Amino acid sequence: MIIGSIVNGVVIDHIPAGRGMELYRYLNLEELQCEVALIKNAFSEKHGKKDILKVNEVIDLNFDILGYIAPQITVNIIKDGVRVQKIHPQLPNTITGVIKCKNPRCIVSTEQGLKHVFKLTDRENRIYRCIYCDTKAEPQSFL
Amino acid sequence: MKHLIDILDLSKEEIDELISVAEDIIENPAKYSEKCRGKKLATLFYEPSTRTRLSFESAMYELGGNVIGFSEAGSSSAAKGESVADTARTVECFADIIAMRHPKEGAPLVAAQSVSIPVINAGDGSHNHPTQTLTDLLTIKREKGRLDHLTIGCCGDLKFGRTVHSLISAMSRYDNVEFVLISPEELMIPEHLRTDVLIKNNIPFTETTSLEEAMPKLDILYMTRVQRERFFNEADYVRLKDSYILTPDKLSNAKKDLSILHPLPRVNEISVEIDSDPRACYFKQVLCGKYIRMALILNLLGVN
Ligand SMILES: [Zn+2]
DSSP: OOSSOOSSEEEEEEEETTOHHHHHHHTTGGGOOSOEEEEEEEEETTTEEEEEEEESSOOOOOHHHHHHHOTTOEEEEEETTEEEEEEOOOOOSEEESSBOOOOTTBGGGTSTTOOOEEEEEETTTTEEEETTTOOBOOTTOBO | OOOBSSGGGSOHHHHHHHHHHHHHHHHOHHHHTTTTTTOEEEEEESSOOHHHHHHHHHHHHHTTOEEEEESSGGGSGGGGTOOHHHHHHHHHTTOSEEEEEESSBTHHHHHHHHOSSOEEEEEETTTBOHHHHHHHHHHHHHHHSOSSSEEEEEESOTTTOHHHHHHHHHHTTSTTEEEEEEOOGGGOOOHHIIIIIIITTTOOEEEESOHHHHGGGOSEEEEOOOOGGGSSSHHHHHHHHGGGSBOGGGGTTSOTTOEEEOOSOOSSSBOGGGGGSTTBOHHHHHHHHHHHHHHHHHHHHTOO
């Protein structure tokens, strides 16, 4: 399998331990036909434990989701067995269709087809607010 | 400026410009009476708010324009389940500008995202009501001749009162403004307003439960109602309610040139005996509301 080496693909490293499965879902990796590996609780010198996702195909990633979930994540793009790019996802300014607004008085609770959109209002404290009602995003309040 | 959804969408300069146009309208109403000839304002009111709707409608009529719309959701397509976006797109075919009142927070933003004509938030639930804040600012400017160097007392329900929150946010941008926040402990301003607006911008403020103690230093007193349903128990409400009702004796140590504001409707939080006091400005405030909406409509329609 691909646990050892990826020839052409993506390695998402330094995922906080226990959150790999969550990312797997948000990145829609279940829809891929290629080999995908989730390694849980791998040894990390910096953080003790980490999760890793390996995808044996170069895919377009939603870096906003990665940056929102954990800015310490690194994304390695592998081509012909060589790492050609290392990306540190940034905290996104807006994030669409990922965080759920839990305010029952918010228009997103009733308006058909309206996406939940949050904006970064305080970078230092990583605070996101619903663009419609200004409700603060609670940790883990994913759609 | 394309739409007005949140008072903080406006820079201080844009607010000052709206105020100066409104003051010019007050001085020279005839100059503006045909400015919006042939234009239509749609007032889409998904919940009744007669005062706000009449203010918008009379503003448009005084500019020579016309008005279409509905005054409650029951008489509109919303009752049949049409989305806000679809209603806005339909109305865009008929009108040049929209003023929307909606019980759901963010509905006017949804409308603004869906159309290319200007949308004004005429109140979205307990979230924003920017034209009320513009009204308050114009009233203060008319009464005091300035928006800086003022001590502003906000009294009553400071926890849930959105008009107070917006007023504090907007006035915080002017120099040497100080706030005295007068409320029962249960209804003090929310933490985010205290930290993100007042403390962060080094705005001097004091919090007190006593209106009498605060009174002597105030230039402006902004009254709001303390509602029974905000209290956990009836006994606390009964014990506290009279402390936040403005009566002539509470004004005994007030400044001679104090201005008393209230977003209205008033129930009993300002005694009717105050109405004849020259310091009572709340009905002048209603008039200011019409003029600032005229200035806003002109601005958003790009009419000079
Ligand atoms: Zn929301």
